Amino acid sequence: MTAPSGNLYIVATPIGNLDDISQRAIKTLSSVAWVAAEDTRHSGKLLSHLGISARMLALHDHNEKQRAAALLQKLQAGEDVALISDAGTPLISDPGYSLVRLCRDAGVRVVPIPGPCALISALCCAGLPTDKFHFIGFLPAKSQQRQNVLSAIPQGVGTLICYETARRIKDCLADVVKVFGAERELVLAKELTKTFENFVYGTAAHITAWLNEDPARCQGEMVLMIAPTLAAEEEINPAAQQTLKLLMSELPLKKAAALTAEIHGEKKNALYKLGLSWGAEG
Known part of the structure; x- marks a missing residue:
């Protein structure tokens, strides 16, 4: 009989104020077999502050694909893994996508531990x-x-x-x-x-x-x-807006608006107002 897989926990950590760590995050980080961190030295300070002694692995932009495969093996062997970033919620402009996708494809349970996000x-x-x-x-x-x-x-x-x-x-x-x-x-x-x-x-x-x-x-x-x-922008098609921007770089706004209206069939006054909203001089 095959042993059940471990869980991958996506754990949000503080973005500044350490009091923002949740009790569930602390409990999870204290119980997993491995903590995968973007920077083990940086995250090691947080774990030390929380009184958590954990085995850590680095998972960052330069090694994620290779490290993800190794972590999947640990998960499939029944070990729980927590993924954290330097600050905030992992995967939000931080590493972790390759690991999560690999786990999903392999049928490994991925569990969110929500918290701070900038x-x-x-x-x-x-x-x-x-x-x-x-x-x-x-x-x-x-x-x-x-x-x-x-x-x-x-x-x-x-x-x-x-x-x-x-x-x-x-x-x-x-x-x-x-x-x-x-x-x-x-x-x-x-x-x-x-x-x-x-x-x-x-x-x-x-x-x-x-x-x-x-x-x-x-x-x-x-x-x-x-x-x-602005509402004026939403009423004017993007192609006309792009033409207006190009013409404004070479012509006075009034002339640019008139030419754009002729090309795209838009209202000249609406184009003129839009140009003014972009900071052009009337």
């Missing part, structure tokens, strides 16, 4: 629409690639959420202006659950000015949220 923590306090949202993860490091990713996002997906590094945040805000205009409402959440937690509301220019006031503000973990598209 994107959800940021969104619920941002004051932006929460009925629909689109999580982008980390944007590309290069400006043009960032703009390409942002420009390709379909309309109607709701509030946009991305993670960004402190080193790139001001460049990212500049690219947001190029794609969505200078007046788009943004919220920057930084150092969530930590001592210097902050939510900054306003345009890209306002947030950039706030960052420039104190070099220390350009440090720590950041979540950037972008308000949904």
Whole structure:
């Protein structure tokens, strides 16, 4: 008779404040045979703080596919495994997909142990629409690639959420202006659950000015949220919007709107208002 497989537990850990660890997470981490961690040294400090002595294995972006196969063997031998990331919920812009997919395909039970998640923590306090949202993860490091990713996002997906590094945040805000205009409402959440937690509301220019006031503000973990598209954008087809953007780079807004209206059959006034909302001069 074949022994039953172990369980793979996907365990959320604190994103800053260690008091956010759940009792169920502590119980799970204390009972499993193995803890797979993105960085064993970093997570080892958390386990030590919790008084947990566990056998650990590293599972990160560079070794996940190979390590996933080894962990599957342990699970199939009846050993329980917990997967944790450096902070927050595993697989959300963190490693773990290959392991979870492998376990699902092999019939190994995968169990969520829910808890902190930076994107959800940021969104619920941002004051932006929460009925629909689109999580982008980390944007590309290069400006043009960032703009390409942002420009390709379909309309109607709701509030946009991305993670960004402190080193790139001001460049990212500049690219947001190029794609969505200078007046788009943004919220920057930084150092969530930590001592210097902050939510900054306003345009890209306002947030950039706030960052420039104190070099220390350009440090720590950041979540950037972008308000949904304006009603005017939702009424104009994406092809016309793209044409308007291209023409605006070479022509005055009034002329660009008129030509775009002629090409796509859209209303000239609606296109003109849309251009103004992007920060163009009338």
